[in-house]
Each structure stands twice: as C-alpha cells, then as structure tokens.
Amino acid sequence: MKNIVMTIALMGVCICLGIATPILAAEVDVHADVESRELFENMPVKGLITITHPRNIAIDDKSFKMEKAPLTVSLVKEEPMTATGDLVMSIYSFEIGPQPKGAHSLPSVSVKAGSKEYRSIPTTYQIKDGSASDTVPAQSSVAATTSSSVDSSVVLRFEPFIEGPSTLYPGQQTLVGYNYIFNVNLDTTGEETPLLEAKGLIKIGDKIVKEGENQGLSILQIAQIVQGDNPGEYSFGPSHLEGKAYRLNSMGQRVYAKQKISINTPSLTIKVEPFPAADKPISFNGALGNFTWQVKLLTPAIVQVGDEVSLQIDATGKGNLASLSLPELCCQPGISGFFRLSDLPPVGTVEGTIKHFVVTLRPLTDAVKEIPSLEFSSFDPDEKKYVIVRSEPIPLKVKPAANQPSNIPKPTPAQSEIPQRDWKDQWNQTSLIAIEGNYPLSSTDLQDFFLGTWWSLLVLPIGIGAFIFQINLKRQLEKMPKRVAEQGNVLLQSALNASPGSAEQYRLLQKALLVKLVERQELGSADIAVELLATSGMQGKVRSLLLAIEEKRFSGQVGYPNAQQLKEAQEIVAELDALDTKGGEL
Amino acid sequence: MKSYLRDPFVIVCLLAVFVCFINIIKNLMEENPAKQLQIAQEQYIAGEQATTAMERKKLFNEALQIFLQLDEKYQPQFGNGKLYFDIANSFFQLEEFPLAILYYERTVALRPRDDKVGRNLAIAQQQLKLVPDNTVSPFQQLFFFHNYLSLPERLQLFSCLAIIAVGLGSGFFWTKNLWLYRSALGMGVLCGLLLLSLGYTHYISPERGILIQASSLYRDSGEQYAKVREEPLIAGMNLKVLDVSYSGKWLQVQTPEGLVGYVPNSSVRLI
Numbered sequence: 001m002k003n004i005v006m007t008i009a010l011m012g013v014c015i016c017l018g019i020a021t022p023i024l025a026a027e028v029d030v031h032a033d034v035e036s037r038e039l040f041e042n043m044p045v046k047g048l049i050t051i052t053h054p055r056n057i058a059i060d061d062k063s064f065k066m067e068k069a070p071l072t073v074s075l076v077k078e079e080p081m082t083a084t085g086d087l088v089m090s091i092y093s094f095e096i097g098p099q100p101k102g103a104h105s106l107p108s109v110s111v112k113a114g115s116k117e118y119r120s121i122p123t124t125y126q127i128k129d130g131s132a133s134d135t136v137p138a139q140s141s142v143a144a145t146t147s148s149s150v151d152s153s154v155v156l157r158f159e160p161f162i163e164g165p166s167t168l169y170p171g172q173q174t175l176v177g178y179n180y181i182f183n184v185n186l187d188t189t190g191e192e193t194p195l196l197e198a199k200g201l202i203k204i205g206d207k208i209v210k211e212g213e214n215q216g217l218s219i220l221q222i223a224q225i226v227q228g229d230n231p232g233e234y235s236f237g238p239s240h241l242e243g244k245a246y247r248l249n250s251m252g253q254r255v256y257a258k259q260k261i262s263i264n265t266p267s268l269t270i271k272v273e274p275f276p277a278a279d280k281p282i283s284f285n286g287a288l289g290n291f292t293w294q295v296k297l298l299t300p301a302i303v304q305v306g307d308e309v310s311l312q313i314d315a316t317g318k319g320n321l322a323s324l325s326l327p328e329l330c331c332q333p334g335i336s337g338f339f340r341l342s343d344l345p346p347v348g349t350v351e352g353t354i355k356h357f358v359v360t361l362r363p364l365t366d367a368v369k370e371i372p373s374l375e376f377s378s379f380d381p382d383e384k385k386y387v388i389v390r391s392e393p394i395p396l397k398v399k400p401a402a403n404q405p406s407n408i409p410k411p412t413p414a415q416s417e418i419p420q421r422d423w424k425d426q427w428n429q430t431s432l433i434a435i436e437g438n439y440p441l442s443s444t445d446l447q448d449f450f451l452g453t454w455w456s457l458l459v460l461p462i463g464i465g466a467f468i469f470q471i472n473l474k475r476q477l478e479k480m481p482k483r484v485a486e487q488g489n490v491l492l493q494s495a496l497n498a499s500p501g502s503a504e505q506y507r508l509l510q511k512a513l514l515v516k517l518v519e520r521q522e523l524g525s526a527d528i529a530v531e532l533l534a535t536s537g538m539q540g541k542v543r544s545l546l547l548a549i550e551e552k553r554f555s556g557q558v559g560y561p562n563a564q565q566l567k568e569a570q571e572i573v574a575e576l577d578a579l580d581t582k583g584g585e586l
Numbered sequence: 587m588k589s590y591l592r593d594p595f596v597i598v599c600l601l602a603v604f605v606c607f608i609n610i611i612k613n614l615m616e617e618n619p620a621k622q623l624q625i626a627q628e629q630y631i632a633g634e635q636a637t638t639a640m641e642r643k644k645l646f647n648e649a650l651q652i653f654l655q656l657d658e659k660y661q662p663q664f665g666n667g668k669l670y671f672d673i674a675n676s677f678f679q680l681e682e683f684p685l686a687i688l689y690y691e692r693t694v695a696l697r698p699r700d701d702k703v704g705r706n707l708a709i710a711q712q713q714l715k716l717v718p719d720n721t722v723s724p725f726q727q728l729f730f731f732h733n734y735l736s737l738p739e740r741l742q743l744f745s746c747l748a749i750i751a752v753g754l755g756s757g758f759f760w761t762k763n764l765w766l767y768r769s770a771l772g773m774g775v776l777c778g779l780l781l782l783s784l785g786y787t788h789y790i791s792p793e794r795g796i797l798i799q800a801s802s803l804y805r806d807s808g809e810q811y812a813k814v815r816e817e818p819l820i821a822g823m824n825l826k827v828l829d830v831s832y833s834g835k836w837l838q839v840q841t842p843e844g845l846v847g848y849v850p851n852s853s854v855r856l857i
Contacts, residue, residue, distance in 0.1 A: 306800050308800075328643075364715075435678060437675070446619060446656060446660040446662050448663070448738065449664055451745040452738030453741065462599070465595035465598055467759070470756055472593070
C-alpha cells in the first residue's frame, strides 16, 4: 500500500514538471499592442512592444518586423521584473501610419532574441471618427481651440441638469447635478458647482457619482438629491469649469494642451411653492403624495378604563414614505377627552411599499364605544390638490375600572352623543382649562439658596472648631507672663481708696503686699499665711507690718491700718518696685 | 503668627474662603441664561395665545425644551422652585399631566406656602381623576414648621441660627455675660430642633414618587408575578417608595389606598 502511494506521488510530480517545464522554458515573451484605446482617423497609431526575457539574452533592435516588413522601434525602457531575479522587461515603441475609421488588426510582430525568433499574438483596435467640431453641445461651450496636433480632438462638455420637477413643494425631492463628458484628461484649475451646494434647499444623502461611456466618450455624472424647504425661488449659477487638457505620452508623461479650457453655464432656477392655502385640511401635516391609510386594532376589542389599546396604521401609495409622518390624532373628534395618547409620537417603519405606525392610547372613560374615524390628508404634487382619506370607525368596548373613587365626576357623554361640530372649530379650540401662569424667571431663580444646601451643615463642625480655637487662644493668653506689677500696684491703690481702717482695706493691703512679693519673686505664691513669711528681708518687713496691723485689729482697736502703716506699705511697695527683677517681669 | 496658621480651624476657614472665591469666579464666568429664559417665556406666552392645536403644541414644546435644558444644567434642587413650576405648566399645556404633577410636587416641596402651585396641582390631578391626599399626620401638626418651610429654607435658617449661636457663645466665653449665655442657649435649642427636622427629612421621611405612566401593581419584582389588583395604577398617582429591588429595576411602593406592591422603576419618577 505504501509503495502504491509513493508511486502515484512520483507520477504526479513528473506530470507537473512535464507541464511546467515548457512554461518555464519559454524564456522570451513578446507582446505588442496599440498605446491608447482612443484612436481617431487620420492620426498616426502609436504602439508598444513589451518583451520579457532573461538578462543574458539580448534583443536585436534591428530585427523587428511586422508582416515581414521591417518595423522601426525605439527603446522606451528596460527594467528588471524582480529585484533578485534574472528576467528583464524591455519596452519598445513604434508608430504606424494613419488609418481610416473602423476596426483594424495589429499583425504579429517578430523579433530576434539571442539566436531565436519570437512573435507576438495579433490584436485588434478601433479607429474612431475624431472630428472635434461635432462634439460642441448646445448648452455648454468648449473653448478648447488649440493649434497643437495633439489637441485637435479634445472633447469636454460640462452640463448642469435637473432631473425631476424644477418646481417643488416643501418636502418634495428632485435630482440635480452635473454631467462631465470628455475624452481627455483634465487638470482642473477652477470649478464652481453651486447646484450641488443647493443653498436654500435641503440636501438628502451624499452625492451620487456615476461613470459611463457613450460613443467613445467618458461620462461622469455627479448628482445630489435635494428637497424643497421654505417657499421661494432659488437660482444656482452660473456654473464654471476650467482646466488644462493633457494626454500621457509613451513615456507616461503628461503632455498639456497649450490653451486652457474654460466653460461657463447659465444659472438654473428651482422654485419652491407653498402649499395652497385654499382647501387645506386641518389634519394636513405636510405629507406629500397620494396615500391610502388603513387602521387596524392590534389589542382586544374589550378593555378596561386605562388599559393600553394599540392601533396599527398603514400607509401605502405614491409618495415619499420615508419622510411620511402620522398626522396629529390628539385633537381628532372622538379622541380628545376620551383617549390618552402615548407620550412619544410614533415613528413608523417602512417595509417595502408600506409604512407602518403603531399608536398606543388608553381610554379614559367607559363612555368610549369605538376608535373613531380618523382623517389623514396629503398633498398630491402631480394633481396639485389635497387628498383626504378617512378610516372606518372600529368598535371598542370599555369596561369601567373597579374601585373607582366616589368623587369622580360623572362620565362624559357618549362619543355618538357629541354633536358633530365643524372639525375646524374643534381643532382650533385651545385648552379650556385655565391654570395659573408662569413665573417670569431670572438667572437668580436658577441658583440654589445661599446656605440652603446640605453643605451648610458644615457650620456645625466649623462652630465647634471656632470654640476650640478660642479655648486654645485663651489658654495661650493665660500662659503669657502677666504684668503683675500692675496687679500689685492696682491692689495697693484699691486698698488706699478703700474705707480707712476697714477690714476690706486690710484685706486689700495684705493681698497687695503679698502679690508684690510674688511679682518680685520674693515669694512663690500669694496664698500664704502671714506668719509663714520669712522674718528677714522684704518678706520680714511685710510680715512685721501685717502682724502689727493684725495685732491692733484683733485687740479690738479700730482705725488700723492707720495712715502711718499705709505709708509704710507704700514704701515697701516702692522698695520692691525698685528691686532688680530676676526675669519675672514683662 | 505662624502658630495661628497651624491651627486647624484657621486652615479650615482659609479653605472655605478659597472655595467661596472659586465659586464666585465660576459663577461670573458662566453664560448668562437671561436670553434663554426670555425666549422660553415668550414661547410659552405665544403658545397660550396660539389659535391652532399644532402651533400651540409646537410653541409649548419649544418652551419646555429650553426649561428642561436649564434644569439639566443648573439643577436648582435647593432653589425657589419657580423653574419647576414653569416646567410643570408647560407639561400641563401639552396635556402631559403625570409629568406636570411630578413637577408641581417638586415645586410644592420648594414653595410650600405658595397657593398658586397647590391650585395648579389640584387641577392637574383632577384631569387624571386623582384624589389629592390632604391628610396631616400628628408629627406634621406638632412640627408644623417642618412642612411650612421648605428644605432649603430650613437649612438656611439652621445655618443662620447656628452662626448666631456660635457668636453668642463666643461672647459669653470671653465676657461671662449671663444674657449672652441664655441667648446662646436659646439659639442652640432652636438649632437643635431644626437639626432634628433636617435629620427627619434626610433619614426618616419616606421617598415619594409620581407614576408617570400607568402600570400594574405586582406582588413581587417581576411581571411574572400576580397582580395585587387587576386594574392598573393610574399615571400621576403619588406613591410612597418603600424599597428598591436587588436588580434596581423594580420599586416597592405603597399607594394612597395603602396597597403595597411592585412597579417598574421606569414608570416612577422621584419627587
């Protein structure tokens, strides 16, 4: 089995090599063709011969023949096929004489390469009628009058067009654009195409570009769908195109015509007419076309008050379905006051030639007996008249809601009992419910109250922080060395001013002397009994004086401290003031 | 001087001043909405005077669009409520009564003493055959100021009283004046009451919402569950929101009749 597979594989390889070898062995390939497909009679026909050959095989330039006749060629270029390979492509140009119009055959071209002769396969080409004067169109002008033999057959047409009606109604569409018809390449130096900008109209979609050929001429069409919006006359133009025609020579280089081409076209006008006011139906909402409308009930025909009822409304007919919108249903007879419509307007979906809308509404009362006849209207631009269609009413049974509160007003009259007023009156009827009017607003009404947000609660921690700050501040102030000198002197002054010989005077005098001792750092604290004072120094003087006063007072004698003792106290204070402080005073 | 700058209270005060300064600059650089307000007011008035339904709807819609844009930009939830009142009126004129009721309720919360709002709210509720709930709880009777003043007003009053209390307390701290002490205490008591009221509003007071589209009341959070009652709840109903389901898509609510059930989150807008 293994041997059979191996044998089959080997045979396959041989077959492949057998097929490939002749192909690979074809070392030289010759191909001849005319240079351009745009050939006109009475013009020389230029051609190119492309020879693919190994680098080591030389081409004999003088061996070219066409139909056994020598053919004069000139080498255009020679370049390798690949960066590393051996194959080279040599291109030669040739020219044959002018030919009459019609189909022609380019015969086989033979050439010697190495020691062998190789031939090309014959091809065909078409010679056209190349008279330039036949291509001047009626609407545009071609200013390309050149004297060069290269430019004698330049054709360039620039034609604005309106495909469709040039008188529109709001919402109606038409196609506008430009046709470029040419047989040359054009280096555009200036172009004005106001029709494509369509100022004043609404542009629908992107530009539509089409290319084609007709009678040997290339046609480029750039178009735009536009839609009427506001009534008025819109003029577009003049349009303008200018540039220089050129051809590519055999070297691939551009050969420009000597003269510039400039084309101007007159303005085109599109008129947008307003919808006629006469006989305009109230239900008209700008729909364009001639449509038929069908209304179907999607939900059950028996519902309760407040239940959702869905209607499918289908529109079909001649007109732009994509932009078709549902007319207002809110104010149609039998809807207002009986049904509550959905908050969102139905958008509609297009399926083929039908546009579907789904409308949801809720009956507000059990007096509802039907989905009333709905009116749909549109304007037919072809007939120039309004088309009004009315749907058939759809029976609907509405049950009252359970647990209905007792203070609900009496149900509204049945739909059929409502007199058939002129719909215009009902449509034009404004709300009968009066409410309080708006507040005139200013920019301050858009701001929050100052300190009226939750951020204002920050007052609490800030207030607590303020208290803590004050406590700390007070402590710091208390720690600061006091001007106790003032305190002692103030107390002495108070004692001198007090009632002579009174207990208060004695008390103030005692305190003043003790405080003075403290401030002079003669004493640690003023809260000390007089007997505990030292018996020498300033303390001793104060002790002596105070004990003397005490002795007199507690012995029942009045008038102490007397003037002499007060004077002595002043002298002690003065002496203490005069003492050198030991850093205890501010 | 350096020691004062290190004090936390001083730092907080300086930061507060800086933030206020930045806010003032920001407000000055903002575009003045006066022109938009004027256009909206003109559109509304023109809508009131319109002679056809389509024109009326168009004008009110344009006015409403401007009002809603301003609401989205400025969000004056602690303001004077006038913008919400105008939005509610616009919805009313467009016969969007549930949304009108929603904004009237928001206005009532900010303008509790304004009868004009109450009247319009009653008219809107009447359009939907809703019975207004006028019951007053004992709490509301006792703490009458709680409903007499709007939340921003209570916050303002609290801030002012707190600042005054701090000032009086500081005065007493330095001077030991008894009258200052008594006044500070009085202010503190009032602040405490207001703080209680604010705390109640924030933590205890139930959320309320308006049903903006009719919905059935379900026994649990899902349409597969049975309904609490067959007929749906009418749009515009004022509901007490009790809870939010795990997924966040359903709300447990209580109707004015006392029924408890679940409605879709999308059907309710909080006041």
